Amino acid sequence: MSLAGLRQGKPEHAGHGEAGEQPHEVAADIHFAAPFSKENAGMDESVPGGAYNFAYLDEETKRMIRRAILKGIAIPGYQVPFASREMPMPYGWGTGGVQVSAACLTPDDSFKVIDQGADDTTNAVSIRKFFERTAGVETTERTAEATVIQTRHRIPETPLTEGQILVYQVPIPEPLRFLEPRETETRRMHALEDYGLMHVKLYEDIARHGEIATAYAYPVKVEGRYVMDPSPIPKFDNPKMEMAAIQLFGAGREQRIYAIPPYTRVVSLDFEDHPFVAGKAPHDCALCGASDTYLDEIITDDAGSRMYVCSDTDHCATRQEAAA
Amino acid sequence: MTPLLSVQGIRKTYGFRIGCTDVGFDLYPGEVMGIVGESGSGKSTLLSCLAGHLTPDQGSVVFDTRAEGPRDTVTMSEPERRMLGRTDWAFVHQNPRDGLRMSVSAGGNVGERLMAVGARHYGQIRETATDWLGRVEITEDRIDDRPRAFSGGMQQRLQIARNLVSGPRLVFMDEPTGGLDVSVQARLLDLLRGLVREMGLSALIVTHDLAVVRLLAHRLMVMKSGRVVETGLTDQVLDDPQHPYTQLLVSSVLQV
Numbered sequence: 001m002s003l004a005g006l007r008q009g010k011p012e013h014a015g016h017g018e019a020g021e022q023p024h025e026v027a028a029d030i031h032f033a034a035p036f037s038k039e040n041a042g043m044d045e046s047v048p049g050g051a052y053n054f055a056y057l058d059e060e061t062k063r064m065i066r067r068a069i070l071k072g073i074a075i076p077g078y079q080v081p082f083a084s085r086e087m088p089m090p091y092g093w094g095t096g097g098v099q100v101s102a103a104c105l106t107p108d109d110s111f112k113v114i115d116q117g118a119d120d121t122t123n124a125v126s127i128r129k130f131f132e133r134t135a136g137v138e139t140t141e142r143t144a145e146a147t148v149i150q151t152r153h154r155i156p157e158t159p160l161t162e163g164q165i166l167v168y169q170v171p172i173p174e175p176l177r178f179l180e181p182r183e184t185e186t187r188r189m190h191a192l193e194d195y196g197l198m199h200v201k202l203y204e205d206i207a208r209h210g211e212i213a214t215a216y217a218y219p220v221k222v223e224g225r226y227v228m229d230p231s232p233i234p235k236f237d238n239p240k241m242e243m244a245a246i247q248l249f250g251a252g253r254e255q256r257i258y259a260i261p262p263y264t265r266v267v268s269l270d271f272e273d274h275p276f277v278a279g280k281a282p283h284d285c286a287l288c289g290a291s292d293t294y295l296d297e298i299i300t301d302d303a304g305s306r307m308y309v310c311s312d313t314d315h316c317a318t319r320q321e322a323a324a
Numbered sequence: 325m326t327p328l329l330s331v332q333g334i335r336k337t338y339g340f341r342i343g344c345t346d347v348g349f350d351l352y353p354g355e356v357m358g359i360v361g362e363s364g365s366g367k368s369t370l371l372s373c374l375a376g377h378l379t380p381d382q383g384s385v386v387f388d389t390r391a392e393g394p395r396d397t398v399t400m401s402e403p404e405r406r407m408l409g410r411t412d413w414a415f416v417h418q419n420p421r422d423g424l425r426m427s428v429s430a431g432g433n434v435g436e437r438l439m440a441v442g443a444r445h446y447g448q449i450r451e452t453a454t455d456w457l458g459r460v461e462i463t464e465d466r467i468d469d470r471p472r473a474f475s476g477g478m479q480q481r482l483q484i485a486r487n488l489v490s491g492p493r494l495v496f497m498d499e500p501t502g503g504l505d506v507s508v509q510a511r512l513l514d515l516l517r518g519l520v521r522e523m524g525l526s527a528l529i530v531t532h533d534l535a536v537v538r539l540l541a542h543r544l545m546v547m548k549s550g551r552v553v554e555t556g557l558t559d560q561v562l563d564d565p566q567h568p569y570t571q572l573l574v575s576s577v578l579q580v
């Protein structure tokens with residue numbers, strides 16, 4: 001099983017990026033729509049010539065992140081604090097996920113980035129280019145061919161396998177935050193398994209909407225112990241979290257990493273008389289005909305005509321190719 | 325009979341200042357004890373020590389637990405103490421904002437303790453919440469409203485329902501009628517008295533208001549400068565106070 005960057009003892013390729021490259025050039029090459037500062041770009045001064053270390057972060061930082069990842073894997077669902085580094089991109093653009101990916105990648109990896117299921121959004125393209133430039137890794141849009149997949153808002157439709165790593169970008173790691181803003185208190189609740197509040201949230205949902213209306217970031221209990229925020233994936237994806245691949249979650253601004261090891265029990269919280277339902281739009285994909293995928297609604301003309309297509313663009317394209 | 329709560333030698337200091345010291349008493353099932361004194365007398369510090377919100381420097385607070393009999397709650401593990409705090413114990417704060425979740429509906433507030441101990445049937449939780457709202461005179465059509473839409477007296481009644489829903493055996497109350505209008509206070513006291521009797525609750529009520537203890541408490545403990553200066557049956561203490569401080573307290577009420 002490839003643990004990629006977790007494989008200790010594998011020599012790191014310092015300065016794997018193009019030697020002599022200046023930080024602002026790399027940064028300028030990442031086409032982020034939001035502003036970023038050159039100060040954020042930083043550079044590893046320990047590397048001669050000012051070149052980036054392999055995958056941008058210096059070795060000490062990567063080791064620190066790997067320790068956090070290993071601890072996260074050892075305690076599934078537990079939020080491990082880590083010293084998040086400034087990255088040459090603003091918070092909210094996946095700095096947590098990028099740092100986790102940087103700590104996992106090896107030169108042999110094949111890297112895929114998806115944003116809302118698509119490989120071609122600005123965010124996905126930027127992160128993919130970032131690692132092409134700083135790590136020189138091969139990139140792919142094929143889920144099955146990727147060894148490390150960084151994602152925002154989706155789990156790929158193609159089932160992941162042993163040896164793959166799925167890295168989630170997480171905005172708010174604390175599932176109890178919305179009802180209990182004090183971090184000292186939420187930490188104690190996790191420590192004491194005091195999770196009544198989580199069901200209060202679901203109770204409120206039903207009281208107000210007649211059903212559990214939470215459609216994204218639907219809370220789960222991991223291996224019967226920690227309640228965890230799965231990041232803003234649709235609840236449709238929740239059942240997929242019991243998978244063969246390693247799942248790692250990185251929250252940059254909040255400085256937390258957590259993990260789900262392969263084949264871990266992940267249960268979506270619910271009530272006996274209001275059981276969890278993954279849910280899905282009552283349509284088939286207009287492009288590939290799939291009836292079992294998460295669909296995006298697309299407005300096709302000014303008259304408001306709409307069609308439903310797979311949000312996972314690689315999955316949809318692969319199915320269309322197979323049918324052709 | 326085993327006391328429900330047996331308190332011995334409680335002392336809490338803040339640096340050189342004494343919060344409370346040398347406090348001991350037994351509280352028996354179904355008994356309501358009033359702790360009276362002026363502000364700064366140490367009564368609130370004492371209540372916090374007894375309820376596990378503060379750790380006393382010395383002393384023991386032995387509670388007769390359902391499962392294992394008498395246990396010292398001071399030395400018990402935090403998870404155990406917390407479990408007590410959401411099952412057999414209840415705490416009614418003076419300010420309902422401290423005891424309610426203001427962003428959660430009345431039904432959610434009442435249901436939280438049920439869910440905390442594993443209730444997972446929405447319909448049953450709601451039914452119980454409805455029942456409890458009724459018992460504190462909040463009509464069913466307010467069940468989905470948030471507490472900030474309630475009057476002060478109604479918020480306090482909601483806090484009481486939220487606490488009593490788990491069927492606790494011991495209720496700590498910190499100035500439960502403080503900050504309310506006199507007419508609202510009277511109604512709340514009537515309600516509390518009814519519930520205490522009906523449920524056979526034991527309670528510790530901290531207050532500076534002798535009218536509250538006159539109506540609710542069987543026994544009284546008078547505190548001054550962190551120490552207990554007089555104890556006894558409520559009527560006895562109020563009608564025939566022995567300690568000069570108690571005499572002063574009682575006479576100051578009579579003068580009003």
Ligand SMILES: [Zn+2]
Binds near residue numbers: 293310316
């Ligand atoms: Zn499709």
